Amino acid sequence: MKKFLIASVALAAMVGSALAQETIRIGALYNVTGGMSSLDGPSLYGAQLAVKQVNADGGLLGKQVELIAPDGKTDQQETAKAAQRVLSEGVVAGIGQSDTTFVMAGAPLFQEKGVPFVTSGATHPKLPEWVGDYMFMAPFGDDDQSYAIADYAYDKLGARKVVVWTDNSMDFTKALSAFFTERFTEKGGEVVGTDSFMMGDTDFSAQIARLASIDPKPDAVFVSAIPSEAGISVKQIREQGITMPIISGDGFDTELVTTVPGPELANDVYFSTHTYRADDRPEVRKFIEDYKAEYGRDPENAFAPLGYDALMLVADAIRRANSAEPADIQKALKETRGFKGVTGEISYTRATMVPPKPVSIISVKQGEYKVEEIWKPEQQ
Structure with missing residues (x-):
């Protein structure tokens, strides 16, 4: 009986591990309720649209992408709990947050675990310095x-x-x-x-x-x-x-x-x-069309395409790295040059690691x- 129990536990662990590996999990830290919701909500919608498009195109490395997005509730403690949760569920990268205070509640936990985090909307130019080399910014700096x-x-x-x-x-x-x-x-x-x-x-x-x-x-x-x-x-x-x-x-x-x-x-x-409103670049036109087709309305503000860009930035890094290992994704993100996002081109050419984007x-x-x-x- 004891041997049977041990074997059963081992088999369950193997099955759980196999299931976990069926998808590439990415964490999304957003405050979809509270004072930040009018920025974070659209940003999450943008990221979800990106995931849907990536999966429709065959996913990444032959696997579907799964977005795990608990609500941080515009509360620093809840944000830290959300970060701990997604990290415990085996995410290979994280995206999110439209404000520096909330990034600082979650991103250092990603740094600790050696998992890259791309903020979609927080703009303090010292974020990469404060958090570390696994911290990246999709937006410009303050x-x-x-x-x-x-x-x-x-x-x-x-x-x-x-x-x-x-x-x-x-x-x-x-x-x-x-x-x-x-x-x-x-x-x-x-x-x-x-x-x-x-x-x-x-x-x-x-x-x-x-x-x-x-x-x-x-x-x-x-x-x-x-x-x-x-x-x-x-x-x-x-x-x-x-x-x-x-x-x-x-x-x-x-x-x-x-x-x-x-x-x-x-x-x-x-x-x-x-840079997004009234911009006639093809990336902008396509995003607006796709967003409207998905949600039945125009994007609410620039944070919707920022969420989209953050997810696509991670997807691009995974493709270039040909790996879903966090360290490989971090290396590929660091080497990003000329990524054509909806909100402008992203290149990490500055020592600060803040992309020089138009405003x-x-x-x-x-x-x-x-x-x-x-x-x-x-x-x-």
């Missing part, structure tokens, strides 16, 4: 996008004096404000006031009162926020009759900027984001989004 909107505010909007509001609870928002201030003041502009708030705040009356009291009146207000505060801040600023331009980064690349205040108040808003400047006028210009970064 320095590039902050410089882009600072240049636009100074050169095109004619802003010389600005007020800077910062969500002090997030690494991303603090970095965005710091890089914006650096660039704007280097160009000769002046920050005439600063203010702060925290993730989850819903009342900006005190900040608005201080903004309105500044004399002489500033030319613009820079609001460094995530989506949950983006729409609310626009609504409340405009409701108080303040008409100066509101400028920001890709945390404003959300439908909440127009749906919360409504089209009449969603006016003279400008933000930097990932779109978007305006919102009467609730309508428009690409104003494409900003090109320095390659180094």
Whole structure:
């Protein structure tokens, strides 16, 4: 009986191992509920579309791809648990997250296990340095996008004096404000006031009162926020009759900027984001068609194609490595050059390992989004 039990356990382990090897598992860490859901939800949809297309084309190395995507619930502890879960299920790589704080809750666990992680939307340029050599970025860095909107505010909007509001609870928002201030003041502009708030705040009356009291009146207000505060801040600023331009980064690349205040108040808003809207490259056109065919709607924002790009970046690395071993995938990712993503070409040529990608400047006028210009970064 004892021998039979041992044999049964061994057989079960073998069967379990064989089943685990039938698919190539990739983890997806996203906050599909909570304050980050308007970015992470579309990003996950983009990644799921990529998996469906890869599998329809025969999968990778003769196997189907399986995406494991537990909800991080816009909570750092839940994100860490989600990372532990997918790693325990034998993923060969991970993708996800649209914010630096949540990447830092999960990606270091991938680094510890020697499994590559590609963030689809977190933009702090020090992420690869902070996490390690198994950390990769599909998007640009916050320095590039902050410089882009600072240049636009100074050169095109004619802003010389600005007020800077910062969500002090997030690494991303603090970095965005710091890089914006650096660039704007280097160009000769002046920050005439600063203010702060925290993730989850819903009342900006005190900040608005201080903004309105500044004399002489500033030319613009820079609001460094995530989506949950983006729409609310626009609504409340405009409701108080303040008409100066509101400028920001890709945390404003959300439908909440127009749906919360409504089209009449969603006016003279400008933000930097990932090159995608109004781009006629074939990769963009095909992605929009495929997304609409799959989900019955246009992609919500640039984070949908970023999720798609992150998954396809991993798939490309697996094909080039001809291996699903995490170390081989990491090596192939590091050697990525000229990968033609929907959100722009990705090459890891900088020492920082942050891809030098173009940045779109978007305006919102009467609730309508428009690409104003494409900003090109320095390659180094």
